[in-house]
Amino acid sequence: MKRIERACFEAGIKLGALFHQFMGIPVGFENVDIVERAMESCVRLQPYVTDVRVRIDRDRLREKISKFEYTSLTPDMLYAEVEVSVGDSVVKAYLKWDEELRYPLMKIDI
Amino acid sequence: MKRIERACFEAGIKLGALFHQFMGIPVGFENVDIVERAMESCVRLQPYVTDVRVRIDRDRLREKISKFEYTSLTPDMLYAEVEVSVGDSVVKAYLKWDEELRYPLMKIDI
Amino acid sequence: MKRIERACFEAGIKLGALFHQFMGIPVGFENVDIVERAMESCVRLQPYVTDVRVRIDRDRLREKISKFEYTSLTPDMLYAEVEVSVGDSVVKAYLKWDEELRYPLMKIDI
Amino acid sequence: MKRIERACFEAGIKLGALFHQFMGIPVGFENVDIVERAMESCVRLQPYVTDVRVRIDRDRLREKISKFEYTSLTPDMLYAEVEVSVGDSVVKAYLKWDEELRYPLMKIDI
Numbered sequence: 188m189k190r191i192e193r194a195c196f197e198a199g200i201k202l203g204a205l206f207h208q209f210m211g212i213p214v215g216f217e218n219v220d221i222v223e224r225a226m227e228s229c230v231r232l233q234p235y236v237t238d239v240r241v242r243i244d245r246d247r248l249r250e251k252i253s254k255f256e257y258t259s260l261t262p263d264m265l266y267a268e269v270e271v272s273v274g275d276s277v278v279k280a281y282l283k284w285d286e287e288l289r290y291p292l293m294k295i296d297i
Numbered sequence: 298m299k300r301i302e303r304a305c306f307e308a309g310i311k312l313g314a315l316f317h318q319f320m321g322i323p324v325g326f327e328n329v330d331i332v333e334r335a336m337e338s339c340v341r342l343q344p345y346v347t348d349v350r351v352r353i354d355r356d357r358l359r360e361k362i363s364k365f366e367y368t369s370l371t372p373d374m375l376y377a378e379v380e381v382s383v384g385d386s387v388v389k390a391y392l393k394w395d396e397e398l399r400y401p402l403m404k405i406d407i
Numbered sequence: 408m409k410r411i412e413r414a415c416f417e418a419g420i421k422l423g424a425l426f427h428q429f430m431g432i433p434v435g436f437e438n439v440d441i442v443e444r445a446m447e448s449c450v451r452l453q454p455y456v457t458d459v460r461v462r463i464d465r466d467r468l469r470e471k472i473s474k475f476e477y478t479s480l481t482p483d484m485l486y487a488e489v490e491v492s493v494g495d496s497v498v499k500a501y502l503k504w505d506e507e508l509r510y511p512l513m514k515i516d517i
Numbered sequence: 518m519k520r521i522e523r524a525c526f527e528a529g530i531k532l533g534a535l536f537h538q539f540m541g542i543p544v545g546f547e548n549v550d551i552v553e554r555a556m557e558s559c560v561r562l563q564p565y566v567t568d569v570r571v572r573i574d575r576d577r578l579r580e581k582i583s584k585f586e587y588t589s590l591t592p593d594m595l596y597a598e599v600e601v602s603v604g605d606s607v608v609k610a611y612l613k614w615d616e617e618l619r620y621p622l623m624k625i626d627i
Contacts, residue, residue, distance in 0.1 A: 225438070
């Protein structure tokens with residue numbers, strides 16, 4: 188297996204994991220920052236990760252927030268990017284809601 | 298602690314657990330039946346549970362399904378009822394999406 | 408439904424939710440503090456919660472940590488307490504691993 | 518991006534997702550079969566998946582089961598394999614607990 192293939196595999200693991208671990212998490216304006224940082228910290232621990240950024244869409248949060256001032260994290264609110272390095276092979280992968288497909292699309296840049 | 302209070306506590310545990318374990322699960326028309334049955338089986342294993350029913354809203358599923366013919370389970374698609382018995386104290390608790398509150402409301406009947 | 412019964416139900420929801428949302432989360436010594444704070448922040452958002460404390464057992468963490476310097480959160484590592492107030496009815500509920508039962512026991516003090 | 522790289526990425530997504538969606542799920546001898554089938558059904562829905570097999574280790578289940586006759590799914594109990602096909606590029610990926618590393622290792626065959 189080539190390093191680049193390994194890097195692609197590892198990047199996929201990180202995005203799949205992030206998405207499914209955190210769907211449903213209670214989030215509101217009071218805790219959105221700490222939730223983003225905690226999510227990043229969970230990705231950063233994992234093998235081959237050299238960078239990560241997680242962002243919960245504040246506009247969507249505002250739209251979806253309940254009468255109780257928070258909501259459960261849903262796919263349309265989550266953006267993430269992760270950089271994975273295996274030797275000198277570096278890939279960047281993204282998770283982003285695609286409104287047209289109605290799907291949390293995961294993509295990779297090599 | 299009275300039996301009825303214990304039953305209320307236990308019913309709450311079951312609904313909180315069900316909701317947060319399964320948010321984000323991939324669901325489409327092909328697997329919605331088995332997913333419902335598996336979810337029920339998970340509740341049924343737990344202490345004091347005497348009955349359970351889980352239902353994923355097919356209309357919502359149709360609305361939310363992606364171009365890839367499935368979606369991630371979101372709060373607005375999930376209905377559940379659980380009966381908990383502690384001695385002769387029996388309670389029925391419900392989880393149901395409330396469109397006005399934009400919230401997965403959990404209620405109890407005693 | 409009496410206030411005390413409602414408080415018991417709500418306390419159960421919070422503990423069941425906390426446990427099942429966060430099982431499997433990547434945790435190591437580098438992020439255990441932020442993960443605990445983020446978990447508390449998620450509980451604090453929810454209706455009727457007046458206090459919360461989450462603690463991941465450092466000794467267990469040390470025992471279970473992988474060669475990659477982190478592990479996935481398992482039931483034996485998690486301690487939580489939550490205070491719920493419905494009017495003047497206040498209950499404290501606890502989640503604690505019971506080694507003898509091999510079970511994450513949830514209890515309530517009224 | 519080559520097809521083989523895309524296949525590796527997609528395989529990673531599936532294993533990361535499976536692991537983190539289902540950690541903590543209540544499982545006992547009564548529901549282990551339906552839980553395995555439901556987990557497989559969730560993987561099968563996802564893009565590019567051409568085969569999947571999920572297996573919960575019965576010996577581990579027996580060891581870890583609580584006094585209440587079930588337990589929460591932990592990393593050491595879960596085995597999975599998934600086949601992903603992108604055009605004529607086919608990869609098989611595995612998730613298997615590694616006792617020495619104390620880690621749910623994910624690997625790929627190309």
